[in-house]
Amino acid sequence: MKIYGLIFCTFFALSTFAQKQLEIVAWNVESGGAHADTISKRISQDFSDASILAFSEVSPNDAATYEKAAENLWDKVGSVISTNGGSDLLLILYDKSVLQAEQQFEIQEIGLLNPYLRPALVVRFEHKETSQQFYLLNNHLSRGKPEDEWKRIAQAYMLHNWVRNIKDVPVFLVGDFNFDYELNDPEPVSYTHLRAHETS
Numbered sequence: 001m002k003i004y005g006l007i008f009c010t011f012f013a014l015s016t017f018a019q020k021q022l023e024i025v026a027w028n029v030e031s032g033g034a035h036a037d038t039i040s041k042r043i044s045q046d047f048s049d050a051s052i053l054a055f056s057e058v059s060p061n062d063a064a065t066y067e068k069a070a071e072n073l074w075d076k077v078g079s080v081i082s083t084n085g086g087s088d089l090l091l092i093l094y095d096k097s098v099l100q101a102e103q104q105f106e107i108q109e110i111g112l113l114n115p116y117l118r119p120a121l122v123v124r125f126e127h128k129e130t131s132q133q134f135y136l137l138n139n140h141l142s143r144g145k146p147e148d149e150w151k152r153i154a155q156a157y158m159l160h161n162w163v164r165n166i167k168d169v170p171v172f173l174v175g176d177f178n179f180d181y182e183l184n185d186p187e188p189v190s191y192t193h194l195r196a197h198e199t200s
Contacts, residue, residue: 022098022127024052026174028140031059031088040069048073051098052125054174055091056118056140063091080104082121084111090121090138090175100126102133107162110139110155117142117151120159124169135166139175141190149189152178156194 025047029039034057043066047053053070063081070077076096082089083106094101103124111119121138139159142151156177163171179190 022052023050024054024136024172024174025050026054026056026138026176028056028176029058029062031057031062034059034062036062036065040065043069044072051095052136053091053093054136054138055093056138056176057088058091059087060089063089066091067093080121080123082106082118084108084115085118085140086116088116088118088140090118090140092121092123092136092138094123094125098128100128102126107137107158110158110162112142112151112154114151117155120162132169134170134172136172136174137163139173139177141176141178143178152190153193156190160194 036059039062043053050073053066055066058066058081063079067077067079070093074095074097078092078094078096078099078101080092080094080101082091101123103122105122106119107122108119111117118140123136124133125136126133137159139155141155142148144151159173163173173194177190177194
């Protein structure tokens with residue numbers, strides 16, 4: 001299982017939400033080998049400070065179990081789940097006492113017209129106390145064989161271009177980007193496309 005603590009999200013939130021810290025946890029629960037009871041226990045016990053839980057590789061059979069576990073964290077749980085990805089869905093759970101979901105959708109083109117790839121799952125939130133809005137994009141980019149690397153590169157490129165067109169509110173990117181697939185590459189192409197590629 002991969003748990004990602006995205007420090008830059010918390011730091012950015014500190015400055016954005018008038019010193020109101022917003023903690024986001026992203027976790028690939030690896031649906032093929034996931035034990036829903038174990039994951040639910042960790043949700044209930046380990047993430048008490050979080051306002052958003054963003055999961056990847058969620059089995060459709062386990063989504064309701066994770067939502068139920070989040071009820072031990074928050075009085076009112078919001079839930080948004082993807083429609084594409086087969087047995088590896090994306091799931092966003094959030095504290096409805098802190099956040100209001102203003103909009104939710106999937107960026108379908110990032111799925112590359114492949115029913116087994118995951119389009120980015122997007123929620124536009126409003127922080128109730130400060131009225132600050134922001135986008136959260138939960139992602140699971142392609143991994144696959146070396147000859148399929150172009151899929152992850154294309155997804156990273158499209159993510160970057162989508163984000164750079166958002167001018168009015170902050171955007172948080174979370175999830176499993178599979179950049180570890182390029183750890184031995186001195187110039188990891190998909191990471192570079194996501195972080196630094198600019199178009200005219």
